[in-house]
Amino acid sequence: MDQQKQTAMELRLAQLPDLPTLPVIVLKIVELMNKPEISILEIAKLVSADQVITSKIIKVVNSPFYALRQEITNLQHALTYLGLDKVKSLVLTCSLITHLEGKGGGFNMKTFWEHSFGCGIVCRIIAEKIKAGPVENVYLAGLVHDLGEIAISTGFKAEFPAILRLVQTEGYSFHAAEQAVLGYTHCEVGGWLARRWRFPEDLVDTMEHHHDPTSATTAPTTVAIVNLADLFCRVRSLGYGFFENLDVSFEEEPGWKMLKANHPSLDGMDLERFTYELDEKMEEVLALIASVY
Numbered sequence: 001m002d003q004q005k006q007t008a009m010e011l012r013l014a015q016l017p018d019l020p021t022l023p024v025i026v027l028k029i030v031e032l033m034n035k036p037e038i039s040i041l042e043i044a045k046l047v048s049a050d051q052v053i054t055s056k057i058i059k060v061v062n063s064p065f066y067a068l069r070q071e072i073t074n075l076q077h078a079l080t081y082l083g084l085d086k087v088k089s090l091v092l093t094c095s096l097i098t099h100l101e102g103k104g105g106g107f108n109m110k111t112f113w114e115h116s117f118g119c120g121i122v123c124r125i126i127a128e129k130i131k132a133g134p135v136e137n138v139y140l141a142g143l144v145h146d147l148g149e150i151a152i153s154t155g156f157k158a159e160f161p162a163i164l165r166l167v168q169t170e171g172y173s174f175h176a177a178e179q180a181v182l183g184y185t186h187c188e189v190g191g192w193l194a195r196r197w198r199f200p201e202d203l204v205d206t207m208e209h210h211h212d213p214t215s216a217t218t219a220p221t222t223v224a225i226v227n228l229a230d231l232f233c234r235v236r237s238l239g240y241g242f243f244e245n246l247d248v249s250f251e252e253e254p255g256w257k258m259l260k261a262n263h264p265s266l267d268g269m270d271l272e273r274f275t276y277e278l279d280e281k282m283e284e285v286l287a288l289i290a291s292v293y
Ligand SMILES: [Fe+2]
Pocket: 145, 146, 175, 186, 210, 211, 230
């Protein structure tokens, strides 16, 4: 994108009423997440100040996704049960869902989160398989990868209907439709947003480059995994509820080639079987969403 377009985009985004500013509590959570030496107690202290986020965490933790034997009713217990890594991503997820509630503009937030959670879960499975880690960070990257879409649907109200029309009636991907209408996409917008929110580097890289993993800068493995997980979800109708003209051969995908170059264990992998494994996980995704909404 040329400098002029970049400046115009940034000006428009900066004028959005509330999306570019995360609530103080979420900013503090992100800040804590960037510190390696945080404790569950510190997170619990911070989160308990926010009733909405707290109740969402308790709701999610009791969803079929976590398959608990006993209902958890207080925050401290929920966080201790999950362990630090999962706590970080769960807390950030719940704060984002809360912050973005009702702010989807032209987007149906439920289908947005279905796609995002689906992508996060597929990311986690791929990361476990190739031992890319920390797995929970890759999951989180999958979860936030498309947040730039929300900024477009709320902040570009005049253009969004044209984007949506291309997606719904012409079989465009959002990425291609945004490029055609705006001259840039939710990737550039997402990168801007992620920096503004002071997200960790791997999340910035993912939000900015997940449709072109070869241009990733700081976290190429994570970005390649998210790229593939995103494609998988779109092929498996965990897109945004629209039909996309997609003919994907995973072996030909740049993301797959990137992963294979660094993880030779992927060589003999039975992709068809793996796809089947992923399909089975989709039920978990739907259960998780149903618990949040
Ligand atoms: Fe995307």
